[in-house]
Amino acid sequence: MLKNKLFKYVALILSLSGLFLTGKGTYIHAKAGLAKYLLHSSWQKTIEKGDSVKPWPWADTWPVARMIVPEHEIDLVVLEGDSGNVLAFGPGHMMLSSLPGQPGNAIISGHQDTTFRFLERVKLGDRITIQTREGSMVPYKIVATQIIDEAVLDMNIETDIPLLTLVTCYPFDALVPGGPERYLVFAQYEEDRIAGILKKSTQE
Numbered sequence: 001m002l003k004n005k006l007f008k009y010v011a012l013i014l015s016l017s018g019l020f021l022t023g024k025g026t027y028i029h030a031k032a033g034l035a036k037y038l039l040h041s042s043w044q045k046t047i048e049k050g051d052s053v054k055p056w057p058w059a060d061t062w063p064v065a066r067m068i069v070p071e072h073e074i075d076l077v078v079l080e081g082d083s084g085n086v087l088a089f090g091p092g093h094m095m096l097s098s099l100p101g102q103p104g105n106a107i108i109s110g111h112q113d114t115t116f117r118f119l120e121r122v123k124l125g126d127r128i129t130i131q132t133r134e135g136s137m138v139p140y141k142i143v144a145t146q147i148i149d150e151a152v153l154d155m156n157i158e159t160d161i162p163l164l165t166l167v168t169c170y171p172f173d174a175l176v177p178g179g180p181e182r183y184l185v186f187a188q189y190e191e192d193r194i195a196g197i198l199k200k201s202t203q204e
Contacts, residue, residue: 035089039063039077047135052080061086064093065100066131067108072118082109091115091166097157101132105156105163113177116168119185128164128187140164140187150182162189 035055042055043063052062065078078100082092091110098104110116128140140162147170155165163186170183 039079039090043077046133047131050133055089061089061092064133065106067091067100068129068131069118069122069126070129071123071126072121074118076110076115078108087111087115097155097165098159098162099132100130100164101136101138101162103160103162105159105165106130107155107157107165107167109167111177112168112170112172112174112183116166117172119166119168119183120172122185127190130164138162139190141190142185143188144186146184146186148182148184150180153182161191163187164189 038055042053043066045053046063052064054062061079061081063077064080067076067078068074077090079086079090079092080095082094086092087110091108093100094107094109097107100106100108110119112119122142122145124142124144126142128142130138130140132138166185166187168183169177169179170181171179172183
């Protein structure tokens with residue numbers, strides 16, 4: 001009798017634990033989905049108003065660009081700043097670097113196990129399109145990748161043409177993120193591609 005009661009008690013505990021974990025997982029997914037919706041909504045309002053619009057009233061960041069990587073089905077809103085609080089919601093723009101789409105080197109960071117996981121699969125020649133706050137679409141092409149120790153990481157932020165540097169922790173399958181190594185993806189402004197797009201649009 002005692003054994004049966006103990007078995008029922010353990011079964012109840014396991015059942016409640018399962019329900020709790022399932023509910024927690026559902027909550028996390030719902031929260032991520034809501035955050036994604038709010039980020040894209042605030043980005044659209046930013047383009048319409050021509051001014052920064054926070055994704056939620058208490059946010060300490062705001063969208064500065066949209067990044068599209070068609071080969072990997074990536075469409076991300078880039079936020080201002082690269083603190084832990086910012087990167088929890090999306091890739092973040094390093095404040096001292098150029099704004100994405102502008103002359104100079106725009107440096108964007110993201111977590112290797114979430115928003116920037118796709119960097120593990122990118123190849124030289126892959127295209128990245130940056131949408132600016134003015135609504136312009138600025139084309140880039142990946143030209144190099146590099147693995148480097150954070151202690152010697154020193155990137156030039158002053159260039160004559162728009163450059164894009166994506167940074168994430170390395171390795172991608174690290175059990176504990178935030179180690180000393182960084183994975184860098186360098187993308188160069190495609191002047192020939194934008195010229196071709198403009199020529200095609202004028203012909204139409």
